[in-house]
Amino acid sequence: MVPGYLLVQYLRRKNYLETGRGLCFPLVKACVFGNEPKASDEVTLTPRTETAETSPSWQALKLVFCASGLQVSYLTWGVLQERVMTRSYGATATSPGERFTDSQFLVLMNRVLALLVAGLYCVLCKQPRHGAPMYRYSFASLSNVLSSWCQYEALKFVSFPTQVLAKASKVIPVMLMGKLVSRRSYEHWEYLTAGLISIGVSMFLLSSGPEPRSSPATTLSGLLLLAGYIAFDSFTSNWQDALFAYKMSSVQMMFGVNLFSCLFTVGSLLEQGALLEGTRFMGRHSEFAAHALLLSICSACGQLFIFYTIGQFGAAVFTIIMTLRQAIAILLSCLLYGHTVTVVGGLGVAVVFAALLLRVYARGRLKQRGKKAVPTEPPVQKV
Secondary structure, eight states: OOOHHHHHHHHHHHTHHHOOSTTTTTHIIIIIIEEEEEEEEEEEEOOOOOOOOOOHHOOOOOHHHHHHHHHHHHHHHHHHHHHHSSSBEEEESSSSOBOOOOOHHHHHHHHHHHHHHHHHHHHHHHOOOSSSSGGGGHHHHHHHHHHHHHHHTTTSSOOOOHHHHHHTTTTTHHHHHHHHTOOOOOOHHHHHHHHHHHHHHHHHHHHSOOOOSSSHHHHHHHHHHHHHHHHHHHHHHHHHHHHGOOOOOOHHHHHHHHHHHHHHHHHHHHHTHHHHHHHHHHHHHHHHHHHHHHHHHHHHHHHHHHHHHHHHHHHHHHHHHHHHHHHHHHHHHHHHHOOOOOHHHHHHEEEEEHHHHHHHHHHHHHHHHHHHHHHOOOOOOOO
């Protein structure tokens, strides 16, 4: 990162865009300066328009397709994630087997497949002319890699239901940062739902279950990793929002971020000598290879379903589907891996998801009220 940053600053000071020549000039221009979009190169992305085939039954079928795709992709991804990081491979009656411990290798596999899917989509479907400097993707890529690493590592110290609830409570630090940094004001219902989320998470974490933590340090490690995941993931989404000012498509964003994520993870694994070890582990345990491949497929397909669902039905419907997915993921984890939730913990989970659904409902009502409040021109009276 540091040599790349210094090189970008050097090329900008030398005004390389005006003086540069040679075979490397197009590559340097795309990576450091970007391309100014031209009116003739712009691709009009297909908007959501009501056509003759958009009947209620067709819309219902598309909604079922989107919801099913999101649920299958991310529920399978969550089950496999817990399986890979918390269970042993190759266990026999005489041998306990061995666990896979290198989270970076899993991150690399996810990013490589997502890069291939995004690249294939960009080749097959016409995209807007790319104008963003390529190096700007590196910031979101680095935070994306770190958030994924924290997410995998946290499963070594906390249960999967705890991790899911931590993700659901991400709205609390986002509101705090908005209040402190951006001086943003919030509605009363937003404070109410944030308070309900914090109460629900506290009820779940403080409820005593049959899975006691081995030591306070272990619990603290898990909570710190979850905090790191939330912080890096929040930065990733905010940086990507800024990059969309270059009028790119979501799949182009997916390609650029995953490209640098692959470079970062490969460099880190090579430096540590862990790339070959991860490959050898796959060779020793074919079951792990199948799990890792399916994990990557679910991650890549899930990203495409996210783009399609938001484009067809908007963010509110997508949020409801993903909130239900989180609740089902906790239930699946408890059924498949033996996690037990006390009555108080179950009430806490219910409070969290009720608060999330309340946020979606309140935000939808607020948008409807804003549409009704838009002044319209008075009708022309016929004489």
